[in-house]
Amino acid sequence: MDLNAFLQTLVYGLALGGTIAVSAVGLTLSYGVTRFINFAYGEFLTLGAYATLALAGAGLALPLAGAVSVVAVGLAGVAIARLAFDPLMHRGLLPLLVTSVGLAFVLHNMVRMVAGANPLRFPLPLMRPWEVAGVFVPREQVATIAVALVAMALVHLLLSRSLLGKSMRAVADDAALARSAGVAAPRVLAATWFLSAAIGALGGILLAVTQVTLDPAMGWRFLLVVFAAVLLGGIGSPYGAMLGGLIVGLGVELGATYVSADYAYAFAFVLLILVLLARPRGLMGGRT
């Protein structure tokens, strides 16, 4: 086996894995508190990438455009959840799932109406990859890995150190108990939606960087990959989602290089189905 090619694949795998990991954390956070899988989550990724592109086009530096987009999509996430999901919270699972699917179609087709269907790219300057011991390491991929690591560290700090993070974990653990202990659940719910959407937007920006182009269906297509990571790590567990994301990202890149490029993402889905079959109880978390 060619070691350089392997290391090269590893770098791409880590960048993709970091992107998936960040995205998976956002989805799993909202699941933990709301107990339903949001099929519209992928659209937060798409919105984040396109908002960044628009702001960059308006003259903002790319990092700043990204930061503003992350916050804006976070706020949009709160509004969307309040309009679309809150009224259905007491009607069981199916209405929430179907609504999130409908919402996904609405959002990514609205992006397509505005921005067109053609793939676009961020105005990134052409950069020579670094050459480290014969392995070419693209700077974009390194930046992606770095941003993903920082984002995950921030999420970790938020969840483990801040009272808001602890409240979110308490609500995810047992919402009724958390409320009777004095946690203001509606505020925690809004904060969770903000974080979920904002983290999703960041994931979308990273995705647009690692995959070079962005298009309106990028988030929708990526959704199953994110699902695979979330379920692999154990749904509702942010740290599991990070690990699951890295595993899926590396798996997809290694599979594409060494097995078949055509089926790279299909591996992720097959993995997802196998994980679901192997650990359905453990993944249920004992609560519905």
Add this chain to the structure above:
Amino acid sequence: MDLLAFATSLITLGLIYGLLAVGLNVQFGFAGVLNFGYVAFFAVGAFTSALATLPPPGSPAYVEAGAQYALGLDLPWLAGFALAGLAGGLLALVIGLTSVRLRTHYLAVASFAMAEVVRYALSNETWLTRGEFGISGIPQPGHGTYVPTELYAYAYLVGCVAIVGGLVWAVRQASELPFGRLLRAIRDDELAARTLGKRTARTKLQALMIGGALGGLAGSLWTHSLGVVHVGQFVPIVTFQIWLAMLLGGTGNHLGVLIGAFLLIVIREGTRFLDAVPGLSAVAESNPSFVPSLRFVLIGLLLMVVVRFFPHGVRPDRPRTAPAFTGDLPAVAAAQAAQDAVEGPILSVRAVTKRFGGLAAVDGASLDVARGRITGLIGPNGAGKSTLLDLVSGVQRPDAGTVYLNRRPIAALPPEATAQAGLARTFQNPRLFGHLTVWENLMVAGADARSESLATTWLRVAGRRALEHEIAGRAEAVLAFLALSGLRDEPAAHLSGGQRKLLDLGRQMIRRPSLMLLDEPAAGVNRTLANRIFEHIGELNRQGTSFLIVEHEMDLVMRWCDRVIVMHQGGVLAQGTPAEVQRDPAVIEAYLGGGRAA
């Protein structure tokens, strides 16, 4: 003429989507399976039917058309149609075996992923499917031979009407008969159905396969009407359009769902005229994807609006009305001659233990239930009474110990098997089938596997009617016995607490079990009704049924039970006649609390 052609294609499409929606309705509306990958059946059916009927590569027709596919079996259209149904059914079997282990949104995600895997395979295995290019020139049955080209679309429509009409009629038939009734019961409460002796996993699988086969058949109808098949036709949004059709029409109601499909097609195809809206055409010129995207936005919005504001659809599933019964009423309890041949206690529990985490809910309990008697099971909260009933009835498996019913070991059996062995079990909170009427609850309980089989449903019409009449007779007898006749067409969810208890008892009675395990039959029921319930129990007991009853109303226990078993901290603390038990100092101590009684 143009309008007529448009209408024809619209109706054909509506019928095909109607078939898809009915198939999904069998899977979700009846079997309760959340399938978010339904498009896969459609796709598999379309490709199967196409490849089965195409002329083989190298044949004159192949060469003449300049075709490039790798497989063509040149079978008649009907064979392709049948194979498409088979392919859909087999794929459903795969999903069904998965669904046994998965619930709700995990199943939604898994089926969604499965459909994507199918789409990846269809798109990547280009040698077989020609990938994104697809296959054209798919034979259209009778085209140019029996039917002239200019009339073909109309003829195809007539064919679709006949085929879809026939299939929907057959499915509707199955849905209204014991098979469908059982499915709706399973959707409401699968465990309750199992404690009534139903092999629910198998019934659900059958429903899934029917739904999958219908999806495959729809794929065949669709691909031969177009003459083209390519993987781009089977994107996930198709699944959700079928969901929309089903929700629009009214989940659980096949005719409603068929109407929903037509509504969907009219709305969807109507949006093709968005181009004509002034102003939009100008935008559309600068951005060619504007109008197509707008159509998807509208479909997505419609999905959200329907779920939020019209959750029951245009034709909601309504409670069924029971047919009037004529004939003689049978006895409520069967003759017990057969089982009286076995001597000794009807139920023996030996050293049974069940732990949850570190805590033993039942800890080496041993007891006997006397044949033909009423035995009371009492004890403080947390003594392990309900858990013991779970272990005996197979709802949970003991960690250790054995249980014998009529000397036959039953400890390892699932609830449906213990139920078939003659055991009946009620729950503290009655687990009724809430969407089914009182009468239907009884009919589900009274039906046996034979009357619920698909063969009986579709083939043995006379035998089916005789069976249904026999069960209806028993249901009528139970209704009369429990004085519930006035509520026969009331959905069980509307009943009061006491009525629920009565129906739960009736649902077990109709099965004529030899031993009934009742978990607090009088809890939360007013005194008059509680007395009535116990009078019914006494009457059934006189007719030969044995009882083990968990009850905390002591005066009822004292009055009705022949023997009383007291449980405390997972074990049997005392047993004897009611008077003996009541005087036992250890029992008084257990009720008042304190440490483990010596």
Add this chain to the structure above:
Amino acid sequence: MSGDPATDPPVLQVEGLDAGYGDLQILFAVDIAVAPGEQVLLFGPNGAGKSTLIKALARQIVPSAGRVQLNGRATAGLAPEALAAAGLGYVPQVANVFTTLSVRENLEIGGVRLAGRRRRQRIADMGELFPRLAERLDQRAGTLSGGERQMLALARALMPEPSVILLDEPSAGIAPALVSRIFDMVAGLRATGTSVVMVEQNAKQALAYVDRAVLMEGGRVRLQDSADALLHRADIGALYLGTSSAS
């Protein structure tokens, strides 16, 4: 420290409370008053409505009729978190700690409305009250023993210094040898001034620790008296087994 029921206004006053689940009414016109610092035991046979009363007071279920006042303020319409803010602590029977959070984090959630300094102070207070918890502050609550969990649940409920806490069977699932320790802990709450309303199956044992007891049966209050008086009544055992309750 326990107050005088005759003179002090009650912390918790319940009048004519009806409650149940759906169509099923469990509680019928329940009247109870709890004085500041008082410890009250609810006891009675299975299905008497004791746990339902606790749940209705904690507004885990919504009462269908009647009034509940906490420190003179009606609790109707309050969300559970507002009720907690108004001074009511609730310890459910099972699942009463956040198993995925550490002991310290559980306590922090209990004091979620306190200022940071005050919260740290209260955690230190709880450490003094329950030294076993102080040794395990960074352990995940899911790994605690049953007795330690009850301690943590109690400590979490005490964090915001509630005026009354509701305990639903604190000894359930506890090894018999440890039950008296749990009651000692509850009795120790007298020092904090917090009133206690407790449901217990181990009624005889619990009676020795509380000030007053309320016997419930069939969803109604059958009698209430001081714990001492009830402990010495011979007919209570018979009441349990129902011989004198036939109506």
